[in-house]
Amino acid sequence: MRPMAQLAMVMNLDKCIGCHTCSVTCKQTWTNRGGVEYVWFNNVETKPGQGYPRRYEDQEQWHGGWKLGRNGRLQLAAGSRIKRMLSLFANPNLPAIEDYYEPWTYDYRNLTDAPLGDDTPTARPVSAVTGAPTSVRWGPNWEDSLGGAPEHAATDPVAEGMRARLGKSIQLEYEQAFMFYLPRICEHCLNPSCVASCPSGAMYKRAEDGIVLVDQDRCRGWRMCVSGCPYKKVYFNHKTGKAEKCTFCYPRLEIGQPTICAETCVGRLRYIGVMLYDADAVGRAASVKDDKKLYPAQMEVFLDPHDPEVVTAARRAGIPHDWITAAQRSPVYSLIAEHRVALPLHPEYRTMPMVWYIPPLSPVVEAVSSTGFDGERAGNLFGAIDALRIPVDYLAGLFTAGDPDPVRDVLRRLAAMRSHMRSINLGEPPDRYVPKSVGMTAEQIESMYRLLAVAKYADRYVIPTAGISRAHELESIGTTCSLDTDGGPGMGGASTNGHGNGQTDLFTWRDGERPEGMFPSLGRKR
Amino acid sequence: MTSPIDLLLWTVLPYLTIVVFVGGTVWRFKYDQFGWTTRSSQLHESRLLRIGGPLFHLGLFMVIGGHVAGLLIPKSLTEWLGIHNELYHLVSLVAGTIAGLATVVGLAVLVYRRWSVPAVRKATSNNDKLTYTVLGATILLGMFVTVVVNGVQGGYDYRVSIAPWFRGILMLQPDSSLIADAPLMYRAHALFGMALFLLWPFSRLVHAFSAPVRYLIRPYVVYRSRGETLATRSAARRGWDQP
Numbered sequence: 022m023r024p025m026a027q028l029a030m031v032m033n034l035d036k037c038i039g040c041h042t043c044s045v046t047c048k049q050t051w052t053n054r055g056g057v058e059y060v061w062f063n064n065v066e067t068k069p070g071q072g073y074p075r076r077y078e079d080q081e082q083w084h085g086g087w088k089l090g091r092n093g094r095l096q097l098a099a100g101s102r103i104k105r106m107l108s109l110f111a112n113p114n115l116p117a118i119e120d121y122y123e124p125w126t127y128d129y130r131n132l133t134d135a136p137l138g139d140d141t142p143t144a145r146p147v148s149a150v151t152g153a154p155t156s157v158r159w160g161p162n163w164e165d166s167l168g169g170a171p172e173h174a175a176t177d178p179v180a181e182g183m184r185a186r187l188g189k190s191i192q193l194e195y196e197q198a199f200m201f202y203l204p205r206i207c208e209h210c211l212n213p214s215c216v217a218s219c220p221s222g223a224m225y226k227r228a229e230d231g232i233v234l235v236d237q238d239r240c241r242g243w244r245m246c247v248s249g250c251p252y253k254k255v256y257f258n259h260k261t262g263k264a265e266k267c268t269f270c271y272p273r274l275e276i277g278q279p280t281i282c283a284e285t286c287v288g289r290l291r292y293i294g295v296m297l298y299d300a301d302a303v304g305r306a307a308s309v310k311d312d313k314k315l316y317p318a319q320m321e322v323f324l325d326p327h328d329p330e331v332v333t334a335a336r337r338a339g340i341p342h343d344w345i346t347a348a349q350r351s352p353v354y355s356l357i358a359e360h361r362v363a364l365p366l367h368p369e370y371r372t373m374p375m376v377w378y379i380p381p382l383s384p385v386v387e388a389v390s391s392t393g394f395d396g397e398r399a400g401n402l403f404g405a406i407d408a409l410r411i412p413v414d415y416l417a418g419l420f421t422a423g424d425p426d427p428v429r430d431v432l433r434r435l436a437a438m439r440s441h442m443r444s445i446n447l448g449e450p451p452d453r454y455v456p457k458s459v460g461m462t463a464e465q466i467e468s469m470y471r472l473l474a475v476a477k478y479a480d481r482y483v484i485p486t487a488g489i490s491r492a493h494e495l496e497s498i499g500t501t502c503s504l505d506t507d508g509g510p511g512m513g514g515a516s517t518n519g520h521g522n523g524q525t526d527l528f529t530w531r532d533g534e535r536p537e538g539m540f541p542s543l544g545r546k547r
Numbered sequence: 548m549t550s551p552i553d554l555l556l557w558t559v560l561p562y563l564t565i566v567v568f569v570g571g572t573v574w575r576f577k578y579d580q581f582g583w584t585t586r587s588s589q590l591h592e593s594r595l596l597r598i599g600g601p602l603f604h605l606g607l608f609m610v611i612g613g614h615v616a617g618l619l620i621p622k623s624l625t626e627w628l629g630i631h632n633e634l635y636h637l638v639s640l641v642a643g644t645i646a647g648l649a650t651v652v653g654l655a656v657l658v659y660r661r662w663s664v665p666a667v668r669k670a671t672s673n674n675d676k677l678t679y680t681v682l683g684a685t686i687l688l689g690m691f692v693t694v695v696v697n698g699v700q701g702g703y704d705y706r707v708s709i710a711p712w713f714r715g716i717l718m719l720q721p722d723s724s725l726i727a728d729a730p731l732m733y734r735a736h737a738l739f740g741m742a743l744f745l746l747w748p749f750s751r752l753v754h755a756f757s758a759p760v761r762y763l764i765r766p767y768v769v770y771r772s773r774g775e776t777l778a779t780r781s782a783a784r785r786g787w788d789q790p
Contacts, residue, residue: 111589
C-alpha cells in the first residue's frame with residue numbers, strides 16, 4: 022500500500038441550473054487572455070448534446086485516454102510511444118479550433134466611428150483570431166438548454182452509444198425531451214493520459230495533492246496532451262505555443278480556499294475534499310478488462326481514512342496530519358464511498374477521473390405526482406426510476422460505462438432520502454423499510470441529507486492548506502490582480518518583469534522596453 | 548595566399564557562428580524557457596500541415612544525415628572501405644536529390660500554408676519570416692548544387708575542398724584556401740548555412756533541440772513535488788542574481 026492524497030470534487034447535478042457562473046468566473050480568473058480566447062477550463066454543457074469541443078466523447082474519432090492493448094496491458098489510445106513520436110510533426114488527433122468554436126468579438130468601434138448615414142451602425146462580429154469579419158456559426162455553449170437539439174443532439178456520442186448498445190434512441194420531441202446540465206473541469210485523474218502523452222515531461226501530477234499541471238517553462242508545444250486527454254480539458258494557447266489547463270485553482274487551494282468555480286457556484290452544488298488512495302493499485306484498477314468493472318475498480322483504489330492501518334500508512338508516506346484529518350472529514354469521500362451516490366464521468370476512458378457527479382433525479386417526483394400517485398412515497402418513486410424522463414441508460418453511458426445498475430442504485434438512494442425526509446418533515450414515523458431497501462441506515466440517510474441539502478461552506482469545502490507558515494505570503498497571491506498572469510494584459514510589461522523573477526518572454530517583449538530579467542543587476546547585491 | 552575577404556568569410560565567420568550558436572542557445576535556454584516552443588499553428592490548420600510537416604522534417608533528417616556523411620567522413624575512409632568515387636557520387640546524387648526534394652516540397656507546402664491560411668499568417672512573426680527566408684534560401688541553394696552543379700554539370704568533388712575545410716574548422720586548423728575556389732553556389736550555400744546557425748538560437752528553430760528522445764524510456768505518469776515555492780511567482784531567481 023502506497024497512500025497518496027488527492028484533492029477531488031463532487032458535483033450534484035440535481036442542483037445545477039446551468040447559469041454558467043462557474044464558467045464565467047473561471048474565464049475571468051484564468052483564460053481572459055490572448056491565445057486562449059476559445060478556452061474554457063470550466064464549461065457547462067447541456068446533455069444530451071455534442072459538448073465542447075464538439076463530440077469530444079467519441080474516442081473512435083479522437084483516440085483520447087487509455088485502452089487495453091492486445092496483451093491486456095494499458096496503452097494510450099493514440100498508439101504506442103514510437104507511433105506517437107512519428108506523428109510529432111502533425112498530430113493526427115488534434116481538434117481544430119472549429120471543433121471548439123472560432124472565438125469572436127464585435128467591431129464596437131464602428132458604433133462610434135461610422136460616418137453619418139441613414140442606417141444605424143452595427144457592431145459586426147469579427148474573429149478574435151484573425152480580426153477578419155466572421156459569421157458566428159458555433160459557440161462555447163451553442164446547445165444551451167437543448168438549443169438546436171433536434172439537429173445536433175442525435176449525434177451526442179453518449180446517445181449514439183446508447184443506441185448502439187440497446188437499440189434505444191433518446192427522445193427529442195418537445196413533449197418527451199429531457200435535459201440536464203453537466204459542468205466540466207479537468208478531472209485531475211489518478212491515471213492521467215495527458216501526462217502520459219506529454220513528450221517533454223512538462224505535465225505532471227503533484228505528489229502532494231494530485232493536481233495535474235503543465236510546467237509552462239518545460240512545455241515545448243508538441244500538443245500531445247491536448248489529444249491525449251479524452252475529456253479534451255487540456256488546451257493549446259495559440260499565442261504562446263504552450264498547453265494550458267484547469268489548475269484546480271491551486272493558488273487558492275493552497276491557502277484553503279475552494280476553486281473559483283466552486284466558490285461562485287450559485288447552486289452550491291460543488292464539494293471539494295481530500296481522497297486517500299493507494300497509488301500502487303491504480304494501474305491494476307485501470308486495466309480491468311470489463312469497462313463496466315472500472316467504476317467498482319476505482320472504488321477499490323480509495324482508502325478508508327478512518328481505518329487505523331490506512332492512517333498509519335499515510336503518516337509513514339509523509340501525508341501531513343491535517344491532510345489525514347481532512348480526509349476523514351471529506352465530503353467528497355462521504356458522497357463517493359460512504360453514501361455511494363457520486364459516480365465518475367466516463368470511467369471507460371481508464372484515466373481514473375477524480376471529479377465525480379451525483380446523477381440528476383429531479384423530474385421524477387413531478388412525473389409520479391402527475392399520474393395521481395403520491396410522488397414522494399418510496400415505493401412509487403422506486404418504481405418510477407426506470408421510467409424516468411432522463412433514461413437511466415443515458416446516465417449509465419455517461420457515468421458507468423453503460424452499466425445501469427449502479428446508476429439505478431444511486432437514484433434509489435436519492436429517492437429514499439426524499440421519502441424518508443418527507444416523513445420526518447411531516448412529523449410521521451419514518452418507514453424503516455425505506456433506508457433498509459437501499460442498504461442504508463436512517464442515520465446515514467439523514468447525514469447524506471445534511472450534506473446534500475444544508476451543508477454550509479465549511480462542510481462543502483474541507484481543504485487542508487499547503488503550509489501554515491507560508492500563509493501570509495500565499496495570501497498575497499490570492500489577492501493580487503488576475504490580469505498579471507502569463508500572457509495576460511498585465512504581462513510582459515514592466516510590472517511583471519519588474520518583479521525580478523528573472524523570466525523574460527521574448528514573445529511579449531515589446532519594442533522599447535528593457536526586460537529586467539535579461540540584464541545583470543550590477544551593483545545590486547542581494 | 549588567401550585574401551582578407553576569404554579569411555573573414557571562411558575562418559572568422561565560422562568561428563563567430565559557432566560562438567553565437569552555442570552561446571546563444573545556452574543563453575536562450577537559461578533565460579527564455581517560456582519562449583522555447585515550436586509555437587505550432589496546427590490548431591488553425593491541419594490538412595496541409597499533415598502533408599507538409601512530416602515531409603519537410605523527415606526530408607530534413609535525411610539531409611542532415613547526408614551532410615554528416617559528406618562533410619565529416621573523410622574521403623580516405625570511404626575509399627579504404629572500397630567505395631569508388633563514382634559509386635559515392637551516384638549515391639550522394641540520388642539520395643541527396645530525394646531528400647532535398649522531400650524537404651523542398653514539404654517547405655513549399657508549409658510556406659504556402661503559412662501564407663494562405665489567414666490565422667496562420669497572422670501568427671507568423673517577423674522573426675519567423677526571416678527564419679523561413681534564410682532556411683528556404685539555404686535549402687534551395689543546397690538543392691541547386693546537388694542537382695545542377697553536382698549532377699547536370701557533371702559533378703564537383705566537394706570532398707577534397709569543402710569537407711576538409713569544414714573539418715579544419717572543427718579541428719581548430721582553419722584553412723580558408725580550401726573553400727575559396729569552390730563553385731560560387733557552394734560558397735553561397737555555406738554562407739546561408741552559417742546565417743541559419745546564427746539565427747538558430749534566436750528563432751523558433753530551437754525546438755530542434757527539444758526532440759523528446761527521453762520520452763521513449765520515461766515512465767508514463769510524471770509525479771512532481773510541490774516543493775518549497777508553492778504558488779509564489781517571484782520565487783525563482785536566475786542567472787547572475789543567483790547566490
